[in-house]
Amino acid sequence: MKKLRIGLIGPGNIGRDLLIKVMRSEYLEPALVINVFESNGIQFAREHGIDTSIIGIKGLDPYDDIDLVFDCTSATAHLEHAPILAEKGIFALDLTPAAVGPYCVPAVNLSEDLLEKPNLNLVTCAGQAIVPILSAINSVVHVEYAELIASLASKSAGAGTRANIDEFTQTTRKAMMDVGGADQAKAIIILNPAEPPINMRNTLHVKVKNPDIAKITEAVHKMVAKIQEYVPGYKVVLEPIAKDDVVTTMVEVTGRGDYLPTYAGNLDIITSAAVRIAEVYAQKKYGGKDNG
Amino acid sequence: MAKVTVVDTSLRDGSHSVAHQFSTDDVRRIAKGLEDAGVDIIEVGHGDGLTGSTINYGYSKCSDFDLVQAASSVLTNAKVAVLLIPGIGTVEDLEQIRDAGCSVVRVATHVTEADISAQHIEASKKMGFLTVGFLMMSHMACVERVVEEAKKMESYGADLVYVTDSGGAMLNSDVVEKIGAVKEAVSIPVGHHAHHNLGLAVSNSIAAIRAGATYIDGSLGGLGAGAGNTPTEMLAAVMAKEKIESNLNLYKLLDVTEQELVPVLSEYGVHLPINHDALMIGYAGVYSSFMLHARRAAERFNVDVRDILIELGRIGAIGGQEDRIIDVAAGLAAKK
Numbered sequence: 001m002k003k004l005r006i007g008l009i010g011p012g013n014i015g016r017d018l019l020i021k022v023m024r025s026e027y028l029e030p031a032l033v034i035n036v037f038e039s040n041g042i043q044f045a046r047e048h049g050i051d052t053s054i055i056g057i058k059g060l061d062p063y064d065d066i067d068l069v070f071d072c073t074s075a076t077a078h079l080e081h082a083p084i085l086a087e088k089g090i091f092a093l094d095l096t097p098a099a100v101g102p103y104c105v106p107a108v109n110l111s112e113d114l115l116e117k118p119n120l121n122l123v124t125c126a127g128q129a130i131v132p133i134l135s136a137i138n139s140v141v142h143v144e145y146a147e148l149i150a151s152l153a154s155k156s157a158g159a160g161t162r163a164n165i166d167e168f169t170q171t172t173r174k175a176m177m178d179v180g181g182a183d184q185a186k187a188i189i190i191l192n193p194a195e196p197p198i199n200m201r202n203t204l205h206v207k208v209k210n211p212d213i214a215k216i217t218e219a220v221h222k223m224v225a226k227i228q229e230y231v232p233g234y235k236v237v238l239e240p241i242a243k244d245d246v247v248t249t250m251v252e253v254t255g256r257g258d259y260l261p262t263y264a265g266n267l268d269i270i271t272s273a274a275v276r277i278a279e280v281y282a283q284k285k286y287g288g289k290d291n292g
Numbered sequence: 293m294a295k296v297t298v299v300d301t302s303l304r305d306g307s308h309s310v311a312h313q314f315s316t317d318d319v320r321r322i323a324k325g326l327e328d329a330g331v332d333i334i335e336v337g338h339g340d341g342l343t344g345s346t347i348n349y350g351y352s353k354c355s356d357f358d359l360v361q362a363a364s365s366v367l368t369n370a371k372v373a374v375l376l377i378p379g380i381g382t383v384e385d386l387e388q389i390r391d392a393g394c395s396v397v398r399v400a401t402h403v404t405e406a407d408i409s410a411q412h413i414e415a416s417k418k419m420g421f422l423t424v425g426f427l428m429m430s431h432m433a434c435v436e437r438v439v440e441e442a443k444k445m446e447s448y449g450a451d452l453v454y455v456t457d458s459g460g461a462m463l464n465s466d467v468v469e470k471i472g473a474v475k476e477a478v479s480i481p482v483g484h485h486a487h488h489n490l491g492l493a494v495s496n497s498i499a500a501i502r503a504g505a506t507y508i509d510g511s512l513g514g515l516g517a518g519a520g521n522t523p524t525e526m527l528a529a530v531m532a533k534e535k536i537e538s539n540l541n542l543y544k545l546l547d548v549t550e551q552e553l554v555p556v557l558s559e560y561g562v563h564l565p566i567n568h569d570a571l572m573i574g575y576a577g578v579y580s581s582f583m584l585h586a587r588r589a590a591e592r593f594n595v596d597v598r599d600i601l602i603e604l605g606r607i608g609a610i611g612g613q614e615d616r617i618i619d620v621a622a623g624l625a626a627k628k
Contacts, residue, residue, distance in 0.1 A: 049409040120436045154405060165408045166382040186346055189379040193404040214399075246347055 003029035004282035007060060007069040007090070009081065010034075011041025013158045014095055016071035016221055017259035018271040019045065022070075024291035027273060027282035031066055034059045056259060057081050066090055067279055067285065073261070074160055075167065091281060092119040093274050096160075103175045106276045107226045109133040115281055119195040125266035126150035126173040128273045129234075129253055131204045134180035136223035137206055137240075137247065140215045144184035147170065151190045153197030156264035163240050165189065197263035199238070200253040211242045220249060230276040231269050232256065295537040296501055299333040299483070299509045300326050303363065304375055306515035308339035310560045311398050317558045319354075322512070323363040326547030327370040330539035333396055335373040336363045339517060341382035341400065341460035342374055342389065344614040356385075357392045371395045371422065373547045382416040390419055398431065398454070398593025399445075403433040406441035424507075425450035431461040435473050440475045442482075452481040452507055457496065459486025460518055467499045473514070475504030480618040483507030486522045488514055494520040494530055495559065501536055512549040513564040515557075517584035525549055525568070529575040542575070543598065572598045576605030585614050589621035599624055 003052060006028050008015055015033075019041075020215035022028045033045035036056045045052050053059025057080070060066065068091045071078050076097035085092040094100060101119030105128055114120060120126065130148045137143055150172075169187045192198050199250055217240050227234045233254030240249040253265030261269055303319055321337055324536040326334050338344035343353040354362075356374060363372045373396035374389055386397060397416040399409045409425060416423040425445025430438055435511035442453045455470050462470075467484065475482045484500035486493040486509070497508050510524030544570045557564060570582050578601055586604070590597035600621050609616045 149348050159407075162405075162407045163410060165378045166384070166411060169379065169382060170384075186343070188346070188348060191379070191402070191403065191405050191408065203348075207347075 002068045002286040003027060003028055004278060004285065005031040005065050007032045007034065007063070008064040008072065008076075010044060010072035011039065012072060012160070013260060014254060014267060014271060016044060016073060017246050017267050018070055018095075018274060020258040021271055021275045022107065022278075023048065025188060025279060027279040028275070032059070032063060038236065059082055060084075060090075062194055068093065068281060070274055070278075071096060075164070080183050086118045093117060093277055094121045095130050096163060097124070097171045097269060103127070103179050105131045105135075105179050106230065106272075106273050106280070107223060108135045110277060110280060111250070112284075115284055120277060122270055123175040123272040124154075124172045125178070126168070126189060126202060127172045127179075127198070128269045129200065129266070130172075130204050131175050131180040132223045133204055133220055133249060133251060134176055134182060134206065134229055136219040137208070138181035140219045141208040141211060143180070143182040143206045143208055145184045145186075146180060147186045147188070147205040148176065148210055149188045149190065149203040150266075151192050151198060151201045151259060152179065152266045153200070153263045154183060154191045154193040155197050156200070156260060156266055157191050197261070198217040199263050200269070201250065202253070203248065203250045205248050206246055206248050207245055209245060211245070211247045213240055213242050213247070216240045216247060218220050224251075233262070233265055233268065233273045243263065293501060293536050294622050296531065297332045297507045298330070298524065298527070298538050298540055299335060299373065299507060301485070301521060302326070302511040302515050303359070303511050303526070304335035304337050304373075304507075305339060305517055305521055306511045307337070307352070308517035309515050309520070309562055310557065312338050312345065312350050314353065314556075316354050316358050317419040319359050319362040320366045321552050322368070322556065324366040324547065325544075325552045326512070329544035329548050330541045331370055331604065332539060333371045333373050334363055334367070334397075335375065335398070336432050337359055337374050340375075340380060341377045342385040342541040343523045344377070344380055346480045347462030357388055358369040359391055360392040361395045366394060373398055373424075375400055375426070376412055376416075377401070378412050385411055386407055386412075386416060386421070387536045390421065393615065395421060396424065397421040397427045398424040399450070400428050403438060403441055405570050406444040409445060410448045413445060413450050417449040417451075423451050425512045426456055426485070426591045427454060428456045428458040430455045430457055430461055430470055431466060432598075434512060438470050439473050439477045442478055446480050450480060452483055453478060454483040454485055454507070455500075455505075456485040457487055460486075460493065462486075462492070463490075464492065464495055467496045470505070471500045471503040481506045483509070487508035487516065488519040488521065493520075494526050497522045497527055498530055498534060501531075512545070512553045513566045515553070515564065524564070526571055527595050529571055533575065540588070546571075546598070569597055572601045576601040578604045578609055579611040579613075581611070582609075582614065583615060585617045586621075587618060590619045593621040593625040595621055595624040595628070
């Protein structure tokens with residue numbers, strides 16, 4: 001079976017983790033890694049026989065066989081990259097907060113239609129972690145308001161996340177409404193420096209009328225099983241509980257430890273989601289053993 | 293020692309004590325009293341800062357916008373401050389709050405996470421706010437780390453930086469060491485915000501001033517999260533005894549606490565463990581058992597118990613001279 005040829009821009013924390021997952025995939029083949037300067041990430045790619053370029057997006061010009069590009073740079077850079085990738089007809093998966101294309105949370109809205117778009121945005125790690133649970137609850141009882149408290153290990157939040165924490169909270173909030181289905185939402189993020197580093201922990205409170213906990217729990221568990229297909233370290237740590245009209249549940253994400261250690265489940269969930277989309281796209285384009 | 297700028301946070305940290313239920317009327321009433329008593333900056337809003345009104349932290353009765361507007365509507369000299377915790381509040385929230393009359397923004401992060409405040413400090417500066425970097429839970433990091441994080445906030449453009457003891461867990465020696473080191477390392481003023489959980493809020497605040505802090509937080513009656521903050525009126529009394537200059541007026545602070553704050557709190561079923569007569573005994577330097585006698589004499593002769601205690605201190609009354617209390621009270625009554 002033909003593998004999807006992958007370009008990756010920005011081999012930082014997210015990029016390197018993604019690269020390892022791409023290298024492991026039976027549907028994807030890393031073809032080119034791009035940066036704007038020489039770096040450990042570039043060196044890593046070179047050592048693994050992957051083509052590299054340190055001249056930015058122009059590095060794509062000599063190639064006419066790249067199917068998909070993961071952009072792991074910054075919102076500003078992606079705004080520049082997106083039209084270039086679109087013109088080249090390369091499917092773009094955007095891991096920055098730029099959100100040029102629609103949000104994609106694979107467990108919730110990865111549809112044939114969405115795969116026709118030139119560009120999809122991966123929301124945020126907190127969005128990838130909680131939107132599926134929110135959507136599952138919303139499928140059984142209408143969610144008027146959803147509130148997320150995401151705690152991440154300080155060590156797992158890179159410079160980009162830190163410099164743009166507002167984009168992180170606002171993008172997560174927007175996806176909770178647009179993809180998760182809540183009428184209103186609020187996202188709170190806490191960076192915790194405890195040693196040893198904590199696993200990513202997400203608490204979701206939702207306001208609903210007359211919660212049926214048995215139905216909600218069933219929907220949540222079904223969704224968790226779906227997420228576990230691409231994020232094995234995803235689990236419920238507090239089963240849904242209700243107090244008046246507020247239902248609360250908590251999930252924890254342990255990473256696979258590909259690039260950063262296992263505490264960086266937040267990295268793992270967003271890179272795993274990106275790879276999931278790419279694999280489904282690969283199967284759609286070149287066929288495969290299942291249809292995702 | 294340099295003059296100290298006093299920030300009162302009864303209406304922000306103190307919001308925790310009433311589960312964020314202060315009304316705009318409460319805020320108008322207390323903010324006006326604080327200004328009259330010489331408080332320089334009055335912080336208002338949800339205890340967890342802008343947009344803290346959530347399921348996680350508890351809902352406010354009134355929006356931060358309305359509370360800021362209520363405070364600024366009654367103030368002429370004192371500035372109104374808000375707290376912004378990146379990860380909870382956003383830069384977007386600042387635009388609105390400026391229109392409501394806020395002029396000071398305190399951008400708060402956990403002590404090791406200053407770099408998430410860069411965008412908020414820069415934006416706040418650009419919008420013309422007096423911008424404060426606020427390093428919370430300072431007891432959890434070593435002195436070198438506190439210095440490093442304070443310098444980051446300075447580099448983002450903060451006008452001043454706080455070493456904040458959010459857990460009320462710092463000892464005098466921690467305060468002296470951390471405030472002193474930060475003061476040495478930055479060229480902006482340094483502040484301290486204490487909590488009274490170990491009974492050290494006032495002495496830590498004084499230790500901070502001695503170590504170079506020129507901004508100190510207090511709250512009326514020590515209202516605030518946990519055991520509360522440094523009682524502003526007690527801070528005024530101790531600073532006066534220490535000959536530390538500020539704009540605070542002790543009697544007016546005692547009055548606003550008793551006449552405005554206490555009635556407001558009782559509406560919410562909150563009763564502060566304050567004893568202002570005892571505070572005055574310490575301030576005046578008289579025998580502690582004078583308290584009940586002085587209260588009785590004040591009632592009998594219709595004079596201010598505080599004046600009795602201060603006069604007893606001035607004349608050097610000592611233990612055993614309870615008889616002088618009546619004498620002093622009668623004298624004060626005669627002068628009226």
